[in-house]
Amino acid sequence: MKALIKDNPVRGATFTDRPIPQIGDNDLLVRVKAAAICGTDIHIYQWNEYAASRIKLPLLFGHEYAAEVVEVGKNVANFKKGDRVAAETHVPCSHCYQCTTGLQHVCQDMKILGVHMDGAFSEYSILPAVCAWKLDSSISYEIGSTMEPFGIGVHALSKTKPAGKKVIIFGCGPIGIYAQMVAKLSGAEYVIGVDVTTERLDLARKMGTDIVLNAKKVDVVEEVNKITKGFGTDIVVEITGNKGVLNDATKTLRRGGDIVLVGLFSGPVEWDLVNNVIYKEANVYGVTGRIMWDTWWSAQSMLLSGKMDVSPVITHRFDLKDYDRAFQLAESASTGKIIFNI
Ligand SMILES: [Zn+2]
Ligand SMILES: [Zn+2]
Incomplete structure (x- = not known):
């Protein structure tokens, strides 16, 4: 062969x-x-x-x-x-x-x-x-x-309740875009996608993401502050695995919000836990792979629903x-x- x-x-x-x-x-x-x-x-x-x-x-x-x-x-x-x-x-x-x-x-x-x-x-x-x-x-x-990478997006959002919530997803590679689509399908008020390449941001928008931000061109924390009128986001999903992104990602989160960590960092990360997690009472979830077979059933249902292509x-x-x-x-x-x- x-x-x-x-x-x-x-x-x-x-x-x-x-x-x-x-x-x-x-x-x-x-x-x-x-x-x-x-x-x-x-x-x-x-x-x-x-x-x-x-x-x-x-x-x-x-x-x-x-x-x-x-x-x-x-x-x-x-x-x-x-x-x-x-x-x-x-x-x-x-x-x-x-x-x-x-x-x-x-x-x-x-x-x-x-x-x-x-x-x-x-x-x-x-x-x-x-x-x-x-x-x-x-x-x-x-x-x-x-379905394997799609399932990671499904699993990531399954930790949270996106209906009626402001969701921001860092990373518009395939898994990031899948996660954004799942958040939309789950009834998010709006979904913000963040990346650094125009092609991926364009694809995210094409797939239904409401707002896309190019982290090379705008200050994401400031921009999210404007978009949410100072409220912050309810749910942050980190998919980039970029060490520089994590603190900014959590700065966009409102107090008491959820942060889901999916991206793999290339080593230990410096994270301001006091201000970004403890004082915020943020709920932090680690996500890897897909739950067998819970995630696969959900992923299949979403694909068969006709509501997402x-x-x-x-x-x-x-x-x-x-x-x-x-x-x-x-x-x-x-x-x-x-x-x-x-
Ligand atoms: Zn893989
Ligand atoms: Zn085992």
């Missing part, structure tokens, strides 16, 4: 032939149809510190995908050949405290597809059955491949062999989702 492999500890990847993998008793062998590029894949492609400290080479990377089941492990009862599936990328151990109390997504011994084990920038992939989500027949493989968030499509161009574009941080049709 054709596969995109990270085999050298330098920038780049190798597009090559590989044998179709052998599944275990609890796995599915799937024919990959669409796979999306995620920030983690960019780290792996660039081979920065984040990748070097986590990844054993060689690795078949890529983890956000949708596929068709072609073979079923002998212990797997609930899937059959021909099923259409999307992948939950957090692979739980199924035995630890978290896994046995409904918190599989924060499993103590969690593995991640395409990071700790081979992923899906390839024609075939092994999907542990515990991570397979049956795609509704009306959801395309392309949209299926984005996430397809324009996919802005570019490539063949797997054109991976270099796809990754260079992804590095620009000015696009929506980039998909490989495989």
Whole structure:
């Protein structure tokens, strides 16, 4: 099969032939149809510190995908050949405290597809059955491949009650835009999206975000103060993972408001807790991945409701062999989702 492999500890990847993998008793062998590029894949492609400290080479990377089941492990009862599936990328151990109390997504011994084990920038992939989500027949493989990042947006907003609230979301990459769409669908009074690239702010506005702010051009704290007439926002969602953003993000929050932290910072962060959290009695939530399968049910319902069309968030499509161009574009941080049709 054709596969995109990270085999050298330098920038780049190798597009090559590989044998179709052998599944275990609890796995599915799937024919990959669409796979999306995620920030983690960019780290792996660039081979920065984040990748070097986590990844054993060689690795078949890529983890956000949708596929068709072609073979079923002998212990797997609930899937059959021909099923259409999307992948939950957090692979739980199924035995630890978290896994046995409904918190599989924060499993103590969690593995991640395409990071700790081979992923899906390839024609075939092994999907542990515990991570397979049956795609509704009306959801395309392309949209299926984005349900994982879409789910992060759904999970982030699920910590709060956005109806009738002023919501600000820092970051207008795909997850940020998904979160903004979820906040709108959930009845927010208005949603403010913040980013530093015009392309992403334009996309956010196109997808229904009420107000977009370019943090390179305006003082966001001042601007939000004007927009909310000094009231502040009720809900802040931080998706940039940019250390410089966090204090300003919380300065926009009203006292007693909610802040949801989603973006991954590249190390410890200096945060004025006294003024931004304690005196404000802010509710702080950390969010990672998606609740299995609560978030997936909600995500599917939102997609099936007919009230939101996430397809324009996919802005570019490539063949797997054109991976270099796809990754260079992804590095620009000015696009929506980039998909490989495989
Ligand atoms: Zn990802
Ligand atoms: Zn576990």
